[in-house]
Every structure is written in structure tokens, then in C-alpha cells.
Amino acid sequence: MTSLAAYLTLSAFLFCIGLAGALTRRNAIIVLVGIELMLNAANLNFIAFWRFSENPEALTGLMFAIFSIGIAAAEAAVGLALIIAIYRHYKTANVDEANTLRG
Amino acid sequence: MAEAVDQIFVAAKHWLVSLAPEAWQPWVSVLLSIAALMVVFGTLFAVTTVLERKGLGRIQNRFGPNRVGPFGILQPLADGIKALVKEDIVPRVADRVVHFLAPVVMIIPPFLALAVLPFGRNMTFVEFDAAILFFFAVGASMELAVFMAGWSSRNKYSLLGAMRAIAQMISYEIPLILSSVSVIMIVGSLSPGEIVAAQAGYTNGLPNWHLLTPWGIAGFVLFMIAATAESNRSPFDLPEGESEIVAGYYIEYSGFKFALFFLGEYLGLFAVSGLGITLFLGGWHAPFAFLGFLPSWFWFFAKLFALISVFIWVRGTLPRLRQDQLMNFAWKFMLPMALVNLVAAAVWHFMAPLPVVARWVAVSLIVAGPYVMLGRELMVRKNLSKRTYRFAE
Amino acid sequence: MTAGFVVIALLTIAAGVAAMSLRHLIHCSLALVAAFIGLAAAYLHLGAQFVGFAQVLVYVGAVSILVVFAILLTRGGEDRSERLFSGSWVAGIATAVAVLGVLVWAVSRSAAVRREVSEPAEVTVRQIGDLLMTRFVLPLEVIGLLLTAALIGAVIIAMHEREGRK
Known part of the structure; x- marks a missing residue:
């Protein structure tokens, strides 16, 4: 039986990989991919906490993960549409070149 | 006697497993299942290729393959040998790893999908609660294999073919799932075993299949159209489109890898036909009570062959669509109709206390009304008129 | 493990x-x-x-x-010639490593991970469906609305602006 701590550590690693990617990569799509990874790490936490909770019959964590998957899909669709719109405007998908609002 | 024939494969597997030592038995059981799946559907693939070429030949008023063996039935053997000994060409600029992985990824999902279908009484390889969801989940991963093949070849035609295939598969996956949801909703289960069990028995000499309800007919037609598009078959074979983009996403594949794509496509066809049989055609149940003496697996495969014949017939009959027609059909016709059908199935369910005739009339009206209106609306906007032929009469 | x-x-x-x-x-x-x-x-x-x-x-x-x-x-x-990472990559990596350190430290110190739990029963799809239609029906409706809005929004954002036609 794998312990809760193992799942939480795996989730922490995935979250930080996603965070590192989102903070360092230049391409906006990969930044979005990093954010998706972070969301997935959070989902893993929800399911791990559900599995190891005192009252798993309530299925609360499971439900949260299902809704979070749905929201992540919507987020990816809108995010990628925005990136395509930005690309059309600036002819680049790099986050550090679309800086018109910089003071 | 009939009982013994019905369970012959189950009994054979139990006997074979019992020969193995105690500790190995679970592994032997799994290996036997995998081997059976591969052998049965590999053979079916070979038979279907001959059937398809012969059938198409008949439709087009020619013979089809008739050189290898009696009536050409050994043709798949010759094709297999040819595919194995052919040179395996990888384009120089191709992305080698992805190019190699694509056929492998293509071949695994259909086998996984087939493993959850009930082929007969007690004849499901893997049984679990969310099996239909699993089926659609692995089906969705075939799109990725298509993309990997098309992109890694570094060929504009293969990329175009892959993009067409993905757009088509995503668009038609929605009506496919929605038409299945009506059955899932009525039965109240995602398990194929329970869906088949819900269609057991006969009323007035007719089987209790979902096909024999108004929403079931509409759902089955929608399902079959979407299934044709999902498996990239004519009239939805734009991803291949020999006359437009040469061969679509597998132009740059040769020899055995090409054969794997071919196999994957046919296995996908078997899987989606098997799902259609499970959802609408009563699974392994016999169509009439007096035919019940034939074994359950016979009925599953008989229905499978019937559906495959329909696919071959459609392929020989209909011309290919254009890309915009394909998309319009999916989003403006199939999707609304699938949603209407879902409502119709719900109404059917809640009208259960009423007499059968009232249920039939009400639900048929719910399906037929939008069908007629949607069809007229789409036709009017296109300004279609009757086609006149100048030369051929 | x-x-x-x-x-x-x-x-x-x-x-x-x-x-x-x-x-x-x-x-x-x-x-x-x-x-x-x-x-x-x-x-x-x-x-x-x-x-x-x-x-x-x-x-x-x-x-x-x-x-x-x-x-x-x-x-x-x-674009094969361009730089892969943005100029502030050192700060980004440092932040991620710091977050990882904090998370792992918190997990290892937490009391929750040492709690003994019993084996929960198998969850059936029916249970999930029942809950989605009873206790979680409002979130379900909201997410349906959100997905519809996202669908329309994504199409509008990514759509080509046609010249000469409003």
C-alpha cells in the first residue's frame, strides 16, 4: 500500500516542474502547458486526499477532480484561442515579445 | 448440448489455465486472453480484407482478387508476405522516433477497446464498471497516433491528411458519444454486460433490442454514420483521399508499418461495430426466441459480419464528401439530432406507464419533427436545386 | 510504496x-x-x-x-535558432525549487499523512452519477454554462476578422 505522503510528493514534484516551465519558457503555448501540469498536480492531490480521507463515501475529492478537469478543458480552449489571436496580431507566440503594455 | 457449445471457449480456457501451476494461473489467464484476442481479430482482419475487395469488385462489376487459392481466399496470406518482405523506407528528414512510434500507438487502442466488449455469454475479456467510458477514452487516443504519423513524415500531404483526420474524428466523436449516451441513460449503466442484459427477452415475438424503439432507430443511424466517419471510411475517407492528397497521413509508410496502419484501421472498425452491436443490436442475444439454440458467440460474430457488409456496401455506393460538407454535416445536423434523440429517449423513459402506441407516436414525432425542419433549413440555405445532366441520361 | x-x-x-x-x-x-x-x-x-x-x-x-x-x-x-528560455530563467528555476522545498517539507511534517485509513469500498459510476444529479447539481449546471461560454468565446477570439464585412 502506497502512503499518502508518496502521492503528495509526486504531486509536489509535478507542480514544481510545471511552475518552472511556466516561469522560464518563452513560448506562450508551453507556458500554458506548464499551467495544465500544475492543475493536474492539484487534481492528483484531490484524489489522494479523497482516497485517504476518513469519509471516502462522500466522494467530495473525486467530484472536485471531475469538475476541475472540466474547467481545465475550458481554460485550455480559451487560453489557446488567445495565443492564436496574439500570434495573429504580433506575429510571435513568445511571451516576452508581446510587451506593448510595458511602462 | 447447446449449453456446452455456447460455453465451449470459456470451458477451454478454464481447462488450459488449470493445467498451469497454481502461482502462474492469473498470468496464464491474461496471456491466453491476449492471444485469443489477437488470433481471432487478426483472422477476422484477413477475412474482411478479402470480403471487402470481393464485395467492392461485385459492386463495380468486376471480379476482385481471384488468383491466390480457390476464389482468391488466400490473398491476405500473399499480402502479408509481401508486407513483411518489403523494404521499410523512412524519409531522411523524418522524425525517426515519432515516425517509429506512430504505428505502434495506432495498433494498441483498438485492441484495448475490443477487450471490454462482450462477445458471448460470459465472454468478456475484461469486465469493469466504467467500460464504455474506457472504450471512448482509448478511442480518443487514436487521434494522437494519426497526428504523430502525419507530422513525423515531414510531408505536406501527410500533414494535411492528419489534420483532416483529426478534425473529422473530433467532430464525429461528439455525435458518436451522444448517441451512445441515450442507451447508457436508459439502461443506467456504463458496463457493456449490463447493457446487453437489459436487451434480453422477447415481446410479441420481437427481441427487446434498443434498435426496435423510435429513439433507438434514430440513435443507431446516427451511431453508424459517426462510426463510418470515426473509422475514416468512405464516404468520409477525406483523410486518405487518394485523388486529392495521395494517401493522407500514411504516405511515407511502407512495408510492415503500412500494414500495421491498415490493421489498426480495420480493428477500429471492428471495435466500433462491436460497440454498436452491444448498444443497439442486443449484443450476443439471438434475434428470435426459436433461434436461441445457436451459441451466443455465433450471434455476435454474425451481427459483426452483417455490419461490416453494410460498411462495404456504403463504401461501394457513396461518393466522397467535401471538407466543408463534412464539417457542416457534423456540427449542423449530427450534433443537434443527437441532442434531440437524447431528449426523445428521456421522454420514452418517462412515458413508460402509457400504452406502447402512444409512446411510439410521441417519441417518433419528437425525432421526426426536428429531422424534417433541420433538413429543410439546411437545404434552403444552400439553394440546392434538382441536378440536371446534360450528357448522360 | x-x-x-x-x-x-x-x-x-x-x-x-x-x-x-x-x-x-x-x-x-x-x-x-x-x-x-x-x-x-x-x-x-x-x-x-x-x-x-x-x-x-x-x-x-x-x-x-x-x-x-x-x-x-x-x-x-x-524557429530552431531562437532562445528557448526567457531572460529571467534563473529566478524562475529558483522560485520553483523553493516552492518544491516548502511543499516537500510541509508534506513530511504534516500530521495528516500519518493517519491510518481503512480500505474504502469500490466506487461505482452509479454513485458518481447520483451525486452529480443531487448534491452537486448546481456545480454541474454551472460547469455546463462555463463550457458553452468557453466554446463560443474561443471561437470568437480565434476567428479571422473579415475585412469589409461587419
């Missing part, structure tokens, strides 16, 4: 690192798919069958295809 979990964890982490560090964007997205499948396997390992398959259906079947389409539409896969 079982062998199955170790394999799943290592594969998922390796795929995640690859998805964030590979040069070619298409390779990144394919590695991302591997990471999603690894996560789905972890969900199955935890006994959450429905969520695991939903994960494969949504992420492998839809989100990764969206990512791939976006990469091809923005020609992101073609």
Missing part, C-alpha cells in the same frame, strides 16, 4: 520534465501526453476509475490535440 507506484511516478516525472525542457514544441506536447497518461495511471492506482478514464478522454483526446493545433497554427515548431 509499491513497485507499480514507483514506475508510474518516475515515468510521469520524466515525461513532465521532458514536456517542459525539450526544444521542439511538438515533442513537448507528446511528452505532455505521456505525463497525462501517467497521471491517469496514478488515478487508477488510487481506485478512481471514472476520473482516470475521464482524464484520458479529456486530456489525451482533446487538450493535447488543441495544444498541437495551436503549435502548428502559430508555427511555433519551426
